[in-house]
Amino acid sequence: MTLRLYDTATRSVRDFVPREAGKVGVYLCGLTLQAPPHIGHLRSGVNYDVLRRWLLAHGLEVRFIRNLTDIDDKILVKAVEGDLPYWSIAYANELKLTAAYRALNVLSPTYEPRATGHIPEMQQLIAKLIDTGHAYPAADGSGDVYFDVLSWPAYGTLSNQSPTDMQPAGDAPDRCKRDPRDFALWKGVKPGEPADAYWPSPWGRGRPGWHIECSAMCWRYLGAEFDIHGGGLDLTFPHHENELAQSQAAGLPFARYWVHHGLLNIGGAKMGKSCGNSLDLAYVDSLGVRPVELRYYYAAAHYRSVIDYSEDALREAAVAYRRIEGFVQRATEQIGAGQLGAVPTAFAAAMDDDLNTSAALAVLHEAVRDGNTALTGGDDVTVRTALGQVRAMLDILGVDPLDPAWTDGGGADDLRAVVDSLVALALEQRAQARSRRDWSAADAVRDQLKQAGVVVEDTPHGPRWTIGEQN
Structure with missing residues (x-):
């Protein structure tokens, strides 16, 4: 295959060669479930969904793993503050995350493991690290176990920094560690934390550290070595650096490519609940922007670029998508939906x-312009070719308007069904007024719909309506 990807480990764009012919293993670091997802989190799901779809388009069998961190310091703090079981907080947020991904047409992962389901694998890895001298139980009897950073000479290579320049890990008191940069693999039971948030272990009752969770789940579902490890750029250090060190120190070759996406910032700062600047899908919906348009907004930027969120940019992306959608609708009315075509060579390149995706979208928009010209000229052969190509490109990006995910599924289906019924009733009233030549009544219905944000366009195939400005 001809795909080239930027590999964080080598800091270069490299030819992608699967470890096993015809098959690809991908691991995406999922969310820590201490809070509902915001649109910064959701960029990750969309970016790697596009990667997955492109790998599938190359004819590869993709095993896609996206984990869920359902045990973590932040979750436990919220459990104590709210006097709730820690697992109830994690599960409630898992349901919201799943609904958000479904609304954005993100393909379900092959497996979506929870950290708490893989305690035995974590303990096996920790035992290997202790046996090989790369980890040690704390000498104070706390039950903590730490990775010995200085025992691994390659530590820091992924994030391109020297251990001497690193800050302390900050995940446990330094008095328990041989070196402040050592990080926790296992955390002994702590007073004041939920009594059910612990598991038995050779080092005493405790729970896993964050980093060992992903190493164990990668090992369980993708084996000792796999193709692509993904996540946000902010995870490069310490999370992915620590994953790489502990996995390789335990004898696992681990990831062959490290692929990181840029963040979605707001006002120049990282979006996050703790910063008080997070926006969710409900907020985007309040702007009149549909999930498919938000997905297009994500895809329009290169996955490694930083997106500085603004309402203007989001609305511009929505308008651009509606132009594409308008062509697909008009072409479908004229010649039928047809089949997906082949993507143009320039799009594939x-x-x-x-x-x-920025360059790919330029190819897409050119195909839409050609298709619109053919529609105007009544050239059905060219229209059919353009429609097949446009839909094929949109399918790779996950935003084909005719995809059942947008027409029959998604998070806003029930509302859409109600709107469809109400608009259909209004259009029927308008049709009756026109049939009896009551033009003022017909215009009144159309104006009322327009005030409600519904634009009606009369076509040779009957009235067609859209939400938003007509383009």
Whole structure:
């Protein structure tokens, strides 16, 4: 295959060669479930969904793992503050995350493991690290176990920094550690934390550290070595650096490619609950922007670029998508939906160039312009070719308007069904008024719909309506 990806480990764009012919293993670091997802989190799901779809388009069998961190310091703090079981907080947020991904047409992972389901694998890895001298139980009897950073000479290579320049890990008191940069693999029971948040272990009752969770789940579902490890750029250090060190120190070759996406910032700062600047899907919906348009907004930027969120940029992306959608609707009315065509060579070249969706979208918009010209000229042959190509490109990006995920599924289906019924009733009243030549009544219905944000366009195939400005 011809795909090239930027590999954080080598800091270069490299030819992607699967470890096993015809098969690809991908691990995406999922969310820590201490809070509902915001649109910064959801960029990750969309970016790696596009990667997955492009790998599938290359004819590869993709095993896609996206984990859930359902035991963590932040979750336990919220459990104590709210006097709730820690697992109830994690599960409630898991349901919200699943609904958000479904609303954005993100393909379900092959497996979506929870950290708490893999305690035995974590303990096996920790035992290997202790046996090989790369980890040690705390000498104070706390039950903590730490990775010995200085025992692993390659530590820091992924994030391109020297251990001498690193800050203390900060995940436990330094008095328990040989070196402040050592990080926790296992955390002994602590007073004041939920009594059910612990498991038995050779080192005493406790729970896993954050980093060992992902190493164990990668090992369980993808084996000792796999193709692509993904996540946000902010996870490069310490999370992915620690994953790499502990996995390789335990004898696992681990990931062959490290692929990181840029963040979605707001006002120049990282979006986050703790910063008080997070926006969710409900907020985007309040702007009149649909999930498919938010997905297009994500895809329009290169996955490694930083997106500085603004309402203007989001609305511009929505308008751009509606133009594409308008062509698909008009072409479908004229010649039928047809089949997905082949993606243009220029689109494939852009996607193979480190998933350059910005360049790929330029090819898409050119195809839409050609299709619109053919529609105006009544050239059905060209329209059919353009429609097949446009839908194929949109399918790779996950935003084909005719995809059942948008027409029959998604988080807003029930509301859409109600709107469909109400608009259909209004259009029937308008049709009756027109049939009796009561033009003022017909215009009144159309104006009322327009005031409600519904734009009606009369076509040779009957009235067609859309939500938002007509383009």
